[in-house]
Amino acid sequence: MSHTILVTGSTGTIGRELVAQLKAAGADVIASSNSGRAVDGVETRRADLADAAGLAGAFQGVDTLFLLLPLQADMVTLAGNAVAAAKAAGVRHIVRSSGAGADPDSPFAIGRVQGEIDRLVAQSGIAYTITRPNCFMQNFVTFYADMIRAGALYLPQGDGRASFVDVRDIAAVDAAILLHPADHSGRTYDLTGDAALSNTDVAARIGAVLGRRVEYVAVADDAAIASMRDAGVDAWSIDTLMSLNRMIAAGAAAAVSTDVRTLLGRAPIPFEQFAADHVGRWR
Template sequence: MSHTILVTGATGTVGSELVKALANRGLTVRAGVHSLIKGDRLKQLNPEVQLVEIDYARPETLHVALTGVERVFMLTPFSEDQVEIGKRIIDAAKQVGVQQVVKLSVAGAEVTPGIQLGRWHREVEQYLEQSGLAYTLLRPGGFMQNFLNYNGEDIRREGRLYMPIGDGRVSYIDARDIAAVAAVVLSATGPEHHGQAYTLSGPAAVSGSEVATAISQASGRPVSYVDVPEEAAAQAMAEAPAWLRGSMLELQRLYKAGHAAGVSPVVEQLTGCPPRSIGQFTLDFQQQFQPAS
C-alpha cells in the first residue's frame, strides 16, 4: 500500500486548501476532480499533485481514483443524492483496501432530530462507523468563505450583506483552518485520530452586523448588514430545487435562533495555531470585497 492520500472535491473551497496543505507537507496527494481541466490550477499549486477524474455517475472512475490509496478525505457534493454518493465512496474504499477515511461532515450532525443537513451527514457518518474502516469525522460550522462565494456579489455591488438570521451569532470558521486540521489528521502516523469526531469552529461567534463591520474595516468602504425576512430569502431561492431551498432556510433558522454559536478549541489543540478570526479573514481577502473597477 502506498502512502497516497485521495482528496475528493479537490477543486472546492475546503478541498483546494487541503491539497495545498498536504502538498506543502511533502505528502503524495491525488486530487479527485470532476473535470481535469478545472483541476489544472491544483497542478499549479504543486506540480507533484496527481489529478484523477471522479464522476459519481460512473462508478468505475471512483474505483480507479481509489486504487493504490492509503487514506481518503471524503468531501461529498451538496446534492440531492449526497447520501448515496457518500455510501458509494465508503464501499469502494473498503473494496480496494483503503486504511482510513476522514469525512467532512457538519457541526451538529450528531444532534437528534437536528436539521435535514445534519441528518444527511449523520446517515453517512453512521455508515462509515459501521464499515470497519478506520475513520475520523470533521464537523465544521459555517464557512467564512461563504461571504465571498454567496454574498460577495451583493457586497461588491451594493455594499450590503443580506441574511435572514436576525441577531443570531455564528462561530464561522475559515476553510483554511478546516484544511489545516484535516492535514494533521491525514498525516498522523498513529491511530490517535481514529474513531474521533471533531467539532470545528472559529474563535468567536459573530453576528451579521459584526461580519459587515469587519468587511467594512478591511475593505475601507461601508458595508451594512440587512436582516431580510425569511419569505424574501425563500423568494430569492425560488428557482433552486425544493430540497436545497428547504435545507438552507432550515439552517438559517438555526443560525437565527443562536444554535450555531458554540466555540470549539479543537483547531488550536490539533494544529497549534488559533483559528482565524472574521477580522483576519476579511483582511486576507479584502480585494475580493472591492467593487469591480
C-alpha cells in the same frame, strides 16, 4: 512506507486549499473530482461519486481517503458509493468532512443529512475520523461578495450568531489528520473560529477593513425562498439551505470549540485577519 492520500472534491473550496497544503507538506496526494480536472503539480484522477462501478478503480492504491461530498439531494447515496468503493479498493482510513451540528436526530435538515452520512462512515468497518467545520468565513467572498460591494448583507438569519471558521484552518486540520490518520482514529472534531459572531458583527468587521459602512439586513424566510426559486434553485437545496439559515438564527451554530487550537497548536484565524486578507474581493 508510502502513504497515499486521495482527496475528493479537490476543485472545491476546502479541497483546493487542502491539496495545496498536502503538496507543501510533501505528501503523496492524489486530487480527484467528478470531472477529473487537472490540479497543478499532483496526480489527478476522475472519481465520479455517482459512478458506483467505477469508483473502486479510482480508489486503487489509496491508503487514506478524504471524503468531501457535494451538498445535493443524492449525497447519502454518493457517500454509500464511496464507502463501498473504499472497502473494495482496500482503503485503510476515511477522513470525512461533515458539517456543524451533524446528527441524524437534528431538528434541522442539514444536520440530519450530514449526521446520517457520518453514521454510515462510522459503521463502515473502515477506520475513520470525522471533522465538522462550521460556516466558512470564505462564504463572504464567494456567495456574498456582490452584496457586500453594494454595501449591504441580506440574509434570513435574524440575530443569530455563528462561530465562522477560515477554510485555511479547516484544511490545516484535515491535512494534519491525513498525514497521521492512526493518531485520530475514531475521533470527531468540531472546527470553529475563536468567536461567535452575528451578521451585524461580520458586516462591521468587513466595513472596518473597507473604510466604509456595510449593513446587515435580516431578510424574511419567505423572501429568501422566493429569491432562490427565482434563481432556479431546486426544492431540496432550498429546504436544506433554509434549514442552515434557521439553524444559525436559532443560535445552534454559535458554539466555540477548542479543537482547531488543540490540533494546530495555535489560535484559529480571527475574522478580522480573514477580512484583511480578502479585502480586495469586496472593493
